[in-house]
Amino acid sequence: MTTPPPSPARRVTTHDVARRAGVSQATVSLVLGGNPRARVSAVTRERVVLAAGELGYRPNMLARGLVQRKSYALGVMVPDLSNPFFLDVVTGVQRVAAEAGYAVLPGDVRETNAARHLDALRARQVDGLILDGFGALALPESALADLKVVLVDEPSERWPGVASDALGAGRLAAEHLVGLGHTRLAFAGPATDVHGFRMRERGFFQVLQAQGLGLSSARLRRVAPDVAGGLQAMKALLALGPTERPTAVFCANDLVAAGALKACLTAGVSVPGEMSIVGCDDVELARVLTPELTTIRVPARELGARAARLLLKQLEDESWVPRPAKPLPVKLVARGTTAGPGNRE
Structure with a gap:
């Protein structure tokens, strides 16, 4: 005879599951508690899981936590x-x-x-x-x-x-811009000890150094990692003289890049015609900006x-010792904010 389900007003308990599955309440607790050492046959375990699903059982985490x-x-x-x-x-x-x-x-x-x-x-x-x-x-x-x-x-x-491959993210940004023909580049990001930001910047500079490209202090803009920081950085870069003003900027994250793009549009500077911009992270915002943001995708x-x-x-497992893992790979996503420098270089 099939055990009737409890009334909708009453919470389903392990005792209900035990009656439906035809096992003891202790067995249900072992199975649903996820104890890997529980000596329960595969057939019994399947019966318990099936009964729990049929009854709509939801564990009482407060009670389990107290135990x-x-x-x-x-x-x-x-x-x-x-x-x-x-x-x-x-x-x-x-x-x-x-x-x-x-x-x-x-x-x-x-x-x-x-x-x-x-x-x-x-x-x-x-x-x-x-x-x-x-x-x-x-x-x-x-x-x-x-x-x-x-x-x-x-x-x-x-x-x-x-970790993500933050060093690789900076390298990808630089390689993309250098590959397009830019030689006057800039970086906008925070002065911080946070590893991810430091490695993005380091990777960017490594490629520039390998290509024999310098980056003056005027084109290194230290700003907060947000939209306001991007606005501030790009306004300062656009104010530079014609021989110093960059044609491309790598921003430490997409929020900085969004602010930089806004500053260009406000100043009437064409992106990517007169200024190329690369962000980092590939948040949803990158795909709704106009033009869409070229960025480095980080698997957040x-x-x-x-x-x-x-x-x-x-x-x-208290005794578990983690093994070193490789950083998660990152990827260049080329969209509408980057192009060659044209006649400005």
Whole structure:
């Protein structure tokens, strides 16, 4: 006789699943708890999973957490949730975390002091923390001593991490512009110790040096990594004399590039006719600008997903030691903001 489903008003429990599957409640807990060491046959495991699906069972994470002394929550600290790149990183974390039954608590350290945000996450007893270079630099190691931590785009000898090929991103941008025939180039980005930004800049300069191309201090614009920073940088570059003014600019991220493009359009400077612009990240904004932005695609969602997998692996196995992984590859996406320098060089 088939066990009738519980009334819609009542939450489905493991006891309901056990009755439907014809097994004990303890067996259901072993199967649905994801215990890899549980001695349950494949046939029984399939029966339990099928019964849970038929009844619409949803685990009570609060109850499970009390038993296992876990919160089933992960903290994520990024510098700017208004930047689509970091939203994509968080989205990647959430996708993997949700599949494993974890909630994600994201925080913007631009709006909230990093230490204060960390205190808030500790108060919620998060099981682990994912943070990028800005967060890592803003917090002393002692503040993270008893936490499981994974870093994004920030190398560390203490904590595991995931990274994109930031050096390669800068090289791709320079190779693209030099290949188009530009010899007077500029760079716009922040003065920072954050690894990702430093490597993008370093890769760009490596190619210029290899090609025997100099970059004067006037064409190196230190600005905030946002739209306002891009506006500021391009206004300064456009004010340079005809022999110094660049014909192409590599911007540290797409927000800076968007500001640079806006400054050109406001000043009546043709893009890419008189100025070529390359961004970095390939956020959605890059595809809705006019002209569409040439940029370097960085797999932000996969960065977040890999970071979450690393963190969950640490939480599952205390003895696990991560192996060094290659940086995620980046790719040039040539669109409408780059072309040859024409008659200006």
